Amino acid sequence: xxxxxxxxxxxGQSLTTVPGNAQYEQPPAMIDPELILxxxxxxxxxxxxxxxxxxxxxxxxxxxxxxxGILRSAVxxxxxxxxxSLIIAPILHEFIRGxxxxxxxxxxxxxEDHQEVEEAMYRMAKPTEEPIEExxxxxxxxxxxxxxxxxxxx
Numbered sequence: 122x123x124x125x126x127x128x129x130x131x132x133g134q135s136l137t138t139v140p141g142n143a144q145y146e147q148p149p150a151m152i153d154p155e156l157i158l159x160x161x162x163x164x165x166x167x168x169x170x171x172x173x174x175x176x177x178x179x180x181x182x183x184x185x186x187x188x189x190g191i192l193r194s195a196v197x198x199x200x201x202x203x204x205x206s207l208i209i210a211p212i213l214h215e216f217i218r219g220x221x222x223x224x225x226x227x228x229x230x231x232x233e234d235h236q237e238v239e240e241a242m243y244r245m246a247k248p249t250e251e252p253i254e255e256x257x258x259x260x261x262x263x264x265x266x267x268x269x270x271x272x273x274x275x
Contacts, residue, residue: 144197144198144199145196145197145198145199147199149199149200149201149202149205150199150200150201151200151201151205152201152202152205154205154208154209157195157200157201157205157209158209158212158213160200161191161195161209161213162213162216165191165213165216165217171220174187174217174220175220175221175224175226178220178221178226178228179221179226181229183228183229183230183231184214184217184218184221184228184229184230184231185214185230185231185232186231187217188210188213188214188217189210191213192206192209192210192213193206214230218230
């Protein structure tokens with residue numbers, strides 16, 4: 122069934138509502154990242170939630186997308202703010218990642234080539250052999266210009 126055009130919001134309609142009516146426009150219900158993480162983990166540890174997550178992963182949804190969906194839903198419902206989502210996302214990712222590992226299901230993390238990321242991090246952490254100033258001097262040798270113009274005579 123194709124949705125009718127008349128059932129959709131009109132462009133700009135959100136600008137005509139009173140600000141602050143949406144749950145995400147209010148202060149969040151929870152602010153402590155540890156309590157929020159415990160709440161998410163308790164909810165995701167239920168058998169039905171685990172089964173649903175494994176179904177999504179089995180259908181080809183990567184773990185990163187699943188975590189982002191869970192956290193965006195919580196922000197939309199006013200449970201916590203976006204900054205808390207950024208804090209707890211890696212822990213939720215590892216928790217959800219453990220489900221298909223334990224079940225023996227092949228899955229995607231949702232990140233590009235891990236080898237490239239690890240090599241880039243290694244290069245950034247590796248100390249350089251030569252100071253940066255010496256590298257710049259080697260690349261662009263300084264040449265001395267003779268002064269010219271009115272002030273050159275003085």
